[in-house]
Amino acid sequence: MGEHGREGDGLERWGALWEERTGLSRRGFAQLCAWLAATMTLTSGGVGRVAEALAAAPRPPVIWLHFQECTACSESLLRAHYPTAEQLILNLISLDYHETLMAAAGKQAEEARRATMKNAKGKYLLVVEGAIPARPFCRIGGQDAEAILKECAADAAAVIAVGSCASFGGLPAAEPNPTQARSVAGLIGKKPLVAIPGCPPQPAVMAAVLAHYLTLGRLPALDQLHRPKAFYADSIHDRCYRRPFYDRGQFAASFDDEGARKGWCLFKLGCKGPVTHNACATLKWNEGVSFPIQSGHGCLGCSEPHFWDNGSFYAPLSTPIGESGLSTGVAAAAGATLGAALAGGYRKVIDQARSEARPVTLDDLEKSS
Amino acid sequence: MNDPGYELLLWVRGPGWILALAVFSFGMAMRLFEIFALGRREDLAPPRPAERQGSPMRTVWNRFFPVPGLFERAPATHVSGYLFHIGFFAVLFFAEFHIQLFRHLLGFGWPALSAPLADALGVVAIVALLAALVSRMRDPVKRFLSTAGDYLAWALTFLPLLTGWMAYHHVLVSYTRMVALHLLAAELLLALLPFTKLIHAVTIFVARWYTGEQFGRKGVQA
Amino acid sequence: MSATLERGLAALRAGMDTPMATFFASCVHCGLCAEACLFYTETGDPKYTPIHKLEPLRRLWKQEFTLLGKLMVNIGLDQPVSDAELAEWEPLVYDSCTLCGRCSLACPAGNDITAMIRKMREGMALSGHAPEDLVHATQRAVTLGSPMGVKLSTLKAKIRAQERESGLTIPLDQPGVDYMVLFSGMEIVQFSEILGAMARIFKHAGVSWTLSSEAFEATNSGIQLGVSDLAKEILLRTVNAAEKLGVKGVVSPECGHAYTALRWEGPNLIGRRYHFEVVHILELLARLQKEKRLRLRQRDPEERPLSFHDPCQLARRGGVLEEPRELLGKIATDFREMSDNRERNWCCGGGGGVSAIERSEPLRAKAFQRKLHQIEELGVHTLVTACSNCRIILEEGLETYQIRVDVAGLTELVADHLEEDQPQTGAGAAGGES
Ligand code: SF4
Ligand code: SF4
């Protein structure tokens, strides 16, 4: 009981501090803390800690690199609603380098980056957006992408790969991958890494990971693919509100049929929800308004590796990817040829046995031995 | 850095499938040639008049049903055999997900069984196949006859059924991983079918026809 | 020359064809063929499973006629078929298979197992693994003209005796008649009344017939032994005699194997069709009966119930299914079908040469229990059949188990139930066929 009271007190106190520092509402602060604690699966006692840390945290410097990408990850972040992008950028972190958002450009910009790397050595967060191609693609300020990444990662506290391109290679790495684009993972040595895949990733997840780091000073619990478990443990399908239809075998067969109108499962229309790990089905998009499945379109599976090479968005998961007609035909022809050749040999054996057989006489029935 | 389940799923949906299909068609073509190019001699004995002949087509059909008197003698073989085959083919051809595959391959589909029914039939097939295995290991004749090939054929058939059921019910490992394993098992079944006893799925019809024809021309409906 | 493994294997190879490859490829080891075979059902020994009797042949197929099998042998994972293996299989291929065909009707895959066992015997015989008794029977058939050693002089003596008894002539070597009639050595020796019976029937129906002094033995032990060349040699006697006499048809007597040998295997043995028709005596009788040339009277209603044992070669493997019923329908007052009849009948246990193999007797006696059970279940006192081999086996078996049931041949039964008033022997009485 006292626990609870103290926690309430704490929130009040830290909320006041927060209001003072950021000029943002106390109520919003309390909600943010509760939400962060919940999504990070902290115990209820943690809410207080979150509040304390959040309000008092020094703003960690952040370097945000852009490589082969479309900036939708940044765009997505700008649509973060809790905390909002302004909250994040202006109050919670110190975004020292971000090609799209920063005012500086050219030499000035690169200098800012170097300054941060020097001044906040070992303390800054490195956020990477986009895949990293091989030379000579994607050069910035005379340096190629891989070199920039390595240089920046060397002294970073942690690296956060935002979006599917940085996490898995994404669109740039799609077959035939002409620039030999790669994800961040193989290029930063043993540096702690968080991957936040998605095309684009959920803004709330990006915000939450940053907030988590701010408040607790460490990265959230991650899965095998370095994804924060809190958001990626379940599949879309696990949390999909259309799931009961799936379980009953009720599927929309086209985008405007009776089933589609009734909101049936979109599996047949190519939904990749069953094999896609992301939080869209719970967090949704645009301040929780909706998400693709809710608006009648199957999940594309954008947060999974190779999603561009994963067959048509509209092909059901139970269908194969790629063209098998030619190879099947060729294989059948090869098999038939081999079979015919073998059979030719067999027939020879049979014919020989038939023609070489001397007429059997009574004497033949005695075993020589 | 890659999720083995997802990577495997990609592989089995892509190259794995293409490979399995190629191996299947290669093997099938080869085996059919191996078998059918041997030829057979013309039967010179004049057959019965047409109206008295047995029909080979009917033999092909008849042998789907128990031969009089045999059911009682081998109930386990019959019951497990029928239930397994019925369940297996029902889910293979009438589960929604599989129909999507056939639609993809053939360009057309057909109505599916309701999900709970398909699920139940899958369970029937699994249980029947387990019973068939127990019967194979305990029945004196079947135990005596069985070779590694029989058990291989059993396993190749059982795995897709089991993994399919487990994937559908999200048992044990993630759906992604289980679906990948299911497809892998199915591709294994497909690829090895021509080279194992599973080829009976194709050859029995011809075997029945030959026997039906041999007996039929003598005036006996086999 | 003598029998060698190589010659045996060559004979097996010579018999390979698409149906056999299909059959072997189709077997799923379901074991159902065992349940159809009397040697398994009565002994419970799995080694008598029909498909297992073909194991060396299956191995040969796999090793020489499939790619995978070849590879297996090449890398030492499989051993070629050996002489010892064939020797081990001799009792399975001969002693425990009557070529009854029941397994072929039971296999869910549709395998004609019996046809393969028939082919397998070719290899067994040429590799020197055929039972001595069968070899000797065939030797007698080739050298003496009959596996039982029945000579022409014996036949002539029997003819004279039967002519005396019936007061009818039994024609020998008469050209241009409708039918040349064959007998099994067994009939001539054991049941020679059949000669008189035939004479009465043909007289009654106005059918012209003859015996041939060159070919009177109907059986062909070359087939049971599994040596097509010798079977052909034996068969050619009949074919030549019939074509020399210019008969319209050859009548195969009450012997199942004789019928399948002559009717179904024969043309394939000699590589051409005959210039005459082959009919089984029951087919001919039923035909005559339908044409009203054979008028039968009912049995005394007081007489006890009878049943019919379908000889395997006649029914399942010969296609003579309804004829005996048509005839018995006219005669019997209380005819009872067995539980499994026609193409589903159970073998007496003596077909396929088994009855000639002395050492198989204990096994045969065991296998007979199947038939015994069927007979007992019916409660009949007379068992009619149409194969003298079946008849002997049935009599022996019933004797062994001390069951008092009479066994009779259907032809004789017909002869005994001809309507007394003599039929017209005028116009239209010459031809046997329509
Ligand atoms: S719409 Fe997609 S995610 Fe939702 S239940 Fe259907 S398959 Fe699963
Ligand atoms: S033919 Fe008859 S005796 Fe021979 S194996 Fe088949 S069922 Fe048994």
Ligand code: SF4
């Ligand atoms: S019944 Fe047919 S499939 Fe079954 S074991 Fe016998 S031969 Fe093989």
